Amino acid sequence: MLNLEGINDRLKLITNIFLLLLQFISLAAYFGMLSSRKNFEEISSNLYPDSNNLMNSFFAEYLVTYPAFVIVLLVFVCSIIKETRISARASKIRINVVVLLIMAIVFGSASYNVFSPIGFSG
Numbered sequence: 001m002l003n004l005e006g007i008n009d010r011l012k013l014i015t016n017i018f019l020l021l022l023q024f025i026s027l028a029a030y031f032g033m034l035s036s037r038k039n040f041e042e043i044s045s046n047l048y049p050d051s052n053n054l055m056n057s058f059f060a061e062y063l064v065t066y067p068a069f070v071i072v073l074l075v076f077v078c079s080i081i082k083e084t085r086i087s088a089r090a091s092k093i094r095i096n097v098v099v100l101l102i103m104a105i106v107f108g109s110a111s112y113n114v115f116s117p118i119g120f121s122g
Contacts, residue, residue, distance in 0.1 A: 027073065
């Protein structure tokens with residue numbers, strides 16, 4: 001797994017705070033996508049007039065909803081609560097990496113399913 005034995009405590013603290021900050025940024029970005037759902041529904045109805053799902057995708061329909069956001073929010077809150085319950089910084093970092101990966105997978109899946117039908121031409 002993640003070997004943090006040779007790293008000093010100050011670097012562990014900074015790494016832990018950085019991971020928590022990345023979790024918060026991911027959560028804020030996910031909320032931003034959720035806030036734009038009406039715009040995505042309008043685009044979706046133009047692209048897929050016969051589909052009831054957002055962007056013709058079951059995953060996009062489910063992941064860009066408040067219940068899905070609440071689940072991710074609860075994971076983040078548990079991550080914050082963990083900061084007061086666990087004293088070993090190495091354990092905190094390992095857990096924060098896992099939580100960040102979970103959040104990145106959920107947000108990435110939602111983003112891909114919403115934006116891939118639109119295209120990324122720039």
